[in-house]
Amino acid sequence: MMSRLAPRWPAWLFWWQAACPQGVSAQQRTWAGASRIPGPGGPWGATGTSPLVRRGSSSASSCAPEVVLTRERYSVRRLPFSVVSEDDLAALERIVPGRVITDPEELEAPNVDWLRTVRGSSKVLLRPRTSQEVAHILRYCHERNLAVSPQGGNTGMVGGSTPVFDEIIVSTALMNQIVSFHNVSGVLVCQAGCVLEELSRYVEERGFVVPLDLGAKGSCHIGGNVATNAGGLRFLRYGSLRGTVLGLEVVLANGTILNCLTSLRKDNTGYDLKQLFIGSEGTLGVITAVSILCPPKPSAVNVAFLGCPGFAEVLQTFCTCRGMLGEILSAFEFMDAECMKLVGLHLHLACPVQESPFYVLIETSGSGAGHDAEKLSGFLEQVLGSGLVTDGTLATDQRRIKMLWALRERITEALSRDGYVYKYDLSLPLDRLYDLVSDLRARLGLHAKHVVGYGHLGDGNLHLNVTAEAFSPSLLGTLEPYVYEWTARQRGSVSAEHGLGFKKKDVLGYSKPPEALQLMQQLKALLDPKGILNPYKTLPTRT
Amino acid sequence: MMSRLAPRWPAWLFWWQAACPQGVSAQQRTWAGASRIPGPGGPWGATGTSPLVRRGSSSASSCAPEVVLTRERYSVRRLPFSVVSEDDLAALERIVPGRVITDPEELEAPNVDWLRTVRGSSKVLLRPRTSQEVAHILRYCHERNLAVSPQGGNTGMVGGSTPVFDEIIVSTALMNQIVSFHNVSGVLVCQAGCVLEELSRYVEERGFVVPLDLGAKGSCHIGGNVATNAGGLRFLRYGSLRGTVLGLEVVLANGTILNCLTSLRKDNTGYDLKQLFIGSEGTLGVITAVSILCPPKPSAVNVAFLGCPGFAEVLQTFCTCRGMLGEILSAFEFMDAECMKLVGLHLHLACPVQESPFYVLIETSGSGAGHDAEKLSGFLEQVLGSGLVTDGTLATDQRRIKMLWALRERITEALSRDGYVYKYDLSLPLDRLYDLVSDLRARLGLHAKHVVGYGHLGDGNLHLNVTAEAFSPSLLGTLEPYVYEWTARQRGSVSAEHGLGFKKKDVLGYSKPPEALQLMQQLKALLDPKGILNPYKTLPTRT
Ligand SMILES: Cc1cc2nc3c(=O)[nH]c(=O)nc-3n(C[C@H](O)[C@H](O)[C@H](O)COP(=O)(O)OP(=O)(O)OC[C@H]3O[C@@H](n4cnc5c(N)ncnc54)[C@H](O)[C@@H]3O)c2cc1C
Ligand SMILES: Cc1cc2nc3c(=O)[nH]c(=O)nc-3n(C[C@H](O)[C@H](O)[C@H](O)COP(=O)(O)OP(=O)(O)OC[C@H]3O[C@@H](n4cnc5c(N)ncnc54)[C@H](O)[C@@H]3O)c2cc1C
The missing domain is CATH 3.30.70.2190 (Alpha-Beta Plaits)
Structure with missing residues (x-):
């Protein structure tokens, strides 16, 4: 006051x-x-204050068109993974008893992304509680050549968290335990499925803050944040998760548990393996626990x-x-x-x-x-x-x-109620940051409902969003590759903080040279030789 | 005043x-x-204010014993790399004309580490000026199966920067150009061989500071700092290089130039490859240029x-x-x-x-x-x-x-004048941080000259140092594995900021599990299949 x-x-x-x-x-x-930014709803994960707002009776969702299957909208071919059989279901049931979800209604929400732009057709969602269970799941899937799509709060912006075909969804929703918190150092260790806002509340009661904050806090999981290397609203002050995440526990594609869950501010013993998994969007391993340094609460x-x-x-x-x-x-x-x-x-x-x-x-x-x-x-x-x-x-x-x-914080939500949203999350030199917005507004004229620009200016990060009544290939054609080429000319990034997921995977080349791309493919092949972890995501389709 | x-x-x-x-x-x-902490001296790289202080006529160095050859003191077997031939010298001379050093006197200093504890017997030192030259060198060495030891300011504490046998030394001393500095964003782009103190002066004149500072600033190179993921005196405020380094250019073992030299605060396009090279001590690639975010000068x-x-x-x-x-x-x-x-x-x-x-x-x-x-x-x-x-x-x-x-800052220097120094650089829980020092002091009694403890307390980082008249295997036996086991029991790190280099490579297992070690070996094999980059360093000797 x-x-x-x-x-x-x-x-x-x-x-x-x-x-x-x-x-x-x-x-x-x-x-x-006003309430917290809600998550996608559904019974398995959302803990926002009004989880059904986007699917329920709000005016926006009543006129929201059905979400087209990803495999229909985009020309993408299913890779030769196995199909889940009755035997598989029985085996999985033994690994996570009572937590194998096959009810089509329950599977509706986790098959669709928060933005309602992609839809998978997974028939199975698993809800492990422990890292050991995740390890068993992956060992089994690896052996059986079954593809897996890791999912946290399903608030990702690039279609990374929903299956493209029938991948098994491995949800971290029940992995929501805090393991430890150190009152002097501020080091928090927790399972990957803890909801950001809940962690935030927990450490604030103890005089600290989580070094990360974002509009999706009511739904997103810390594991999802780490998997996307989320930036958010406190980046300017506390920097990247690459500095504040002290340790990770990760389950590799073949079920090996890699325990790098230290709580040390400094540790230069060998290569820093956790960095491989930060920002790798579930394509190199499933993050099961996180150790993160929380600064004192101002x-x-x-x-x-x-x-x-x-x-x-x-x-x-x-x-x-x-x-x-x-x-x-x-x-x-x-x-x-x-x-x-x-x-x-x-x-x-x-x-x-x-x-x-x-x-x-x-x-x-x-x-x-x-x-x-x-x-x-x-x-x-x-x-x-x-x-x-x-x-x-x-x-x-x-x-x-x-x-x-x-x-x-609620701009994202407002946009999603405005119609179909074409989203661009760019890093640009500050002095050119807004030019692209004005340029596109002029270029698109009445073809778009709205062309807006906002974002984390302090980090050089523009969110450029275009809304239209519905998805249109021709509008998309006007926007892309135009936006990416414009950004590449400024030597910017075509994905500042949202990652590539399914929707941006083919534009990686605008920000990275072929040698980098090749090394990324090699890393993927090393860590996930069968490619079962979040296929069709992050790395470009091989031609 | x-x-x-x-x-x-x-x-x-x-x-x-x-x-x-x-x-x-x-x-x-x-x-x-008082003057700045001097470097190791020698004509090829040192720019400290009194570079010869440790080798010249000071009282300390006059009584300093000769440094024993590493291959004699430690039981280490030469790997089957080729031996540099006259033809090789001629070929290298074509790549870096006039900058192939073979004079034994000039090779004396770069074969010995700053602490005077290890000595290689390299017969060739190369001084490239550009990334292209480094690429040509590595392509040639890769083809000829010649081992290479990258060297910056040679101030490393773990014997990482000096050859163990006859590896070719690739020095960054002439790669000392500033590429660009942005007066608003504070982003500095420079070659890897820039001396930290000079960069510091440069950006301070423009109202910024380098987010890294350490006692060796007068000699160490920014490339060496990044290669060791150096912590130092400003870590508490500005955090790890993993957050402040925005981009790197790296030459891979086979001579490929990997250009990830962006100047963006945020860039989530694919895997963050630069992280592989930060802290990898020259074993995965040679860093040729660095982009780093400098905060405003307070x-x-x-x-x-x-x-x-x-x-x-x-x-x-x-x-x-x-x-x-x-x-x-x-x-x-x-x-x-x-x-x-x-x-x-x-x-x-x-x-x-x-x-x-x-x-x-x-x-x-x-x-x-x-x-x-x-x-x-x-x-x-x-x-x-x-x-x-x-x-x-x-x-x-x-x-x-x-x-x-x-x-x-000058404690390291004072210690090195006290005799042979056994150095331990540990991350420990704050409340137990000093116990090990007192414990060892009692344990060693008169077997040690001095047992001291100092360090970056704010980061939980203890420098435990023991001095003695000369190297003694029996004193070493009393110290190790005792110190490492003690640290492991506290779930600490046996190398907080100095890295593993040659001297600590076999203790990695005290801080990392076997699964991590295996993945590190796989990464090494992927990036450097012939193992020519800084062999005998960082990863444990395979048995
Ligand atoms: C309203 C709103 C505001 C947002 N604001 C920001 C912002 O300011 N900054 C920002 O960076 N992002 C923002 N986002 C997007 C951001 O990526 C996500 O909100 C968040 O980081 C994802 O977390 P999640 O748990 O929902 O992950 P999901 O959406 O479930 O998954 C995201 C990706 O990570 C993978 N993944 C999830 N969990 C794991 C795991 N445990 N192991 C391995 N892989 C996993 C998935 O496979 C997927 O590829 C916002 C989103 C919304 C809806
Ligand atoms: C007085 C003193 C104080 C110090 N204080 C600190 C401190 O506070 N914090 C801290 O972390 N460290 C400290 N150190 C040690 C620290 O590791 C080094 O000072 C510094 O980071 C190394 O830089 P350099 O250029 O001398 O590298 P070098 O010693 O030449 O090399 C170190 C390692 O990096 C590799 N390397 C060097 N350049 C490259 C390159 N361009 N590409 C790939 N690999 C390369 C080498 O092969 C070697 O393995 C101190 C050292 C001294 C002498």
Whole structure:
């Protein structure tokens, strides 16, 4: 609450708050009903606050078209894996008794991705509880040449977590135990199926934070996060999972358990094998447990939500911010006016500041409330005074902070309610970051419903999204390879944080040279010689 | 200088400074003559301020015994590589004209490690300037089955950078060009042979810092740092090279150039191949260029050097410090009284505080001098008041900061002047970290000259060092496997940051399970099927 901070904040800030009382009350009415970003629903894994929102009775899903089978929409040929037989089912039942799911209704949700863009036709889902069970499953599948699709919270954006044909789904939903937490070092060891938000709550109660946060936290599993090398909202501050994940336990394709689950900050004994599995999207092994370093919970968190008159001003605000907020800056996100329109339209969230072409969300996390407030107000004074920012609002208490974050975090959800979403997750040089959005908006004209740009600006990461009433091969043809070629010309990445999964596997070559691709294929052949782990994903189709 | 900060610092601090004026002036006399940690000397690579200090006329080196040939001291058998012929020399001369070194005198230094504990008998050293030259060299060596030992600054601690037999030394000393630096993002791209200290100077002039710093900075190469996954003095703040290195260019064993030299903070297109080479100590490829993310230079840096009455107090000081200094804490190092004795004895550095059983060096780096000083003085008041710390001194200007850092950074050098050094670089649980030092001191009694403990306490990283007049198999037998078994019982790492190289390769199994070892061997076979890259290193001798 602002009043609590009175002695610390300069008078102009209160004036500024007072100047838009209507906006504030509108927010509060709207936000009161807002909930966590929901997962895909279904009885086996979702723990979000309203798991059925996308499949249930919401207005969006009632008009959502059926999801076409992946094998029909895309020209992909089934590889010669075995087909699950009655004998296989009996054998699997012995490995995970009572946890072999074959009911078509229960299999409906895990066969379809969160975005509702791909659909597999798996007839079996397994719910192991332990690493040993996963090992038995893989040993069996390896011997029988049965393909497997590992699945966490099924919130992935690239069709990596759903089967393409009849792969057996191995879900981590029941592997949700915390193994240990060290109150001094902040090292958390847990099973792969722990839901991110639950881990977050657990360590926050103990004075720490998980170094990773993302809009899908209510559903995604830590194993899925590691398997996709997820970036998210705290990347700017705590860096990549490649640094914060201290150890992994992984089951290899042939059922071998590889235990690299150390809790040491530093360990240079030989090659760092866990790195192979971080970001390998279930194609090299199944992650069964994770050891992760949680930083101390900052005692003071502030969120500022600001309106900017143009993208150049967004960039200048970022530079000013980095200089003036330094080590307390923990997030710098941006969204354009179209995003704001969509969260208003589909989620009924109100814009908390004057309408602007761009918005930025800045979070500070520090150990001294007074010092942080002083730094932040110095910064705000500067950007407001110089016209980089035209309006803004500030939150210092949990509830209002969550409300402001919801505007940014729930864009993905709003988009998915807008129709079929063409998603691009790009790393680009900051000064060209938004050009592609404007360019495409002009290029597509009325062929698209919306063309929006938002993302983790502090990391050079643009989420470019195009929505349309339904999937259309011709719109896809206009977008691709155009977007990838544009990105490659800027030496950017065609997948900054979402990975390649099924939908992006053939564009790897825009960001990596042939020698890299060849080595990746060799690694795949070494670790999974039969190719049973998440086939048709991550690596390009061999021609 | 303290006086500059007058309005910001509480009165008691000045009292505390004023209370030990003699100590201060003594330091200044002593420190005036201190120089950067020198490299091993020799004409091909060292750029430290006094490169010959260890081989020249200093008192230490005059009594240093000759270094025994590795193949004589250790029972190791030469693998069936070809022997360099006259034809080979001619062919290599065509690849790197004028840069094929065969003069035995010039080969003396690069055949011996910095610690003077291993000696190879290489007859050829090559000094490529470009990645293409490295590629030609490796293609040639691969075809001819000639073994190669990549060498950077030759400051490694585990005998990884010197040949064991007659491997061809490929030095990166002439690959010292900066390729690009981006003034907004802080991304530095450079050749592998750039000396860390020079990179540091370069980016600091532009308002950034290299996220890595270590005592060997005057000699070590960034390629060597990446190849060893060096930790060092800024690890606590900026994390592992696995997060800060954005891209690498690597030449594979067969001469293929693998270009993964992107400058993107995020890139999830396929497997992150660069991770294979970080920390692989030249056994999987030769790193030829590095892209690294440099954080903005903090505008305020403070260093406190404190005396603690016991190790329990050191740990409590750390916990207090982490809580009170939060995001501005950038280093927490410790050393015991024996270390202080050695830097006094061999380097004539004076202790800046009252003699104590333990000392800690705390560095803060932040963006607001006033705020940082306030946080730091609050912390100092707390630890002095509660008796965790018995005496201390503080530096805020560059020169005095360097002086305090020298006490910690130059321990390695002081030890190497004390005789033969048995080095252990361990990750251990904080609460048991020092037990092994006390235990060994009692165990070894008069068999050792000194048993010291120091290190990166904030990262759980102990440097345990034992000195003796000369190498002795019996002392070695008392130390090993005892130290490794002790560490393994605590589930620690037998090499936290130095790697395994030649000297530690057979102890890998104390920290990694057999399945991990097997996968490492498979990776080696995949990337270097003939085993020509740095043979006898990192992976255990196959029996
Ligand atoms: C609303 C929303 C916001 C998002 N925001 C972000 C964001 O900010 N940053 C970001 O990076 N991503 C974001 N994502 C996408 C992100 O990839 C996922 O949310 C998350 O990391 C995936 O976790 P999951 O458990 O749902 O994995 P799934 O979707 O189930 O699986 C993802 C991939 O990992 C594999 N996998 C899953 N578990 C394992 C395992 N235990 N072992 C081996 N492989 C496994 C699967 O086979 C699949 O290839 C967002 C998604 C949504 C829906
Ligand atoms: C005084 C002193 C202080 C130190 N402090 C620290 C510390 O705080 N933290 C820490 O982690 N280490 C420390 N070290 C050891 C550390 O490993 C090295 O200083 C440094 O990282 C090695 O760099 P270098 O260029 O000297 O490599 P070298 O010693 O030349 O080589 C080290 C290894 O890397 C390989 N290598 C070198 N260059 C390449 C390349 N381009 N491609 C492939 N392989 C290559 C070599 O074959 C060898 O196996 C210290 C050493 C000294 C002497």
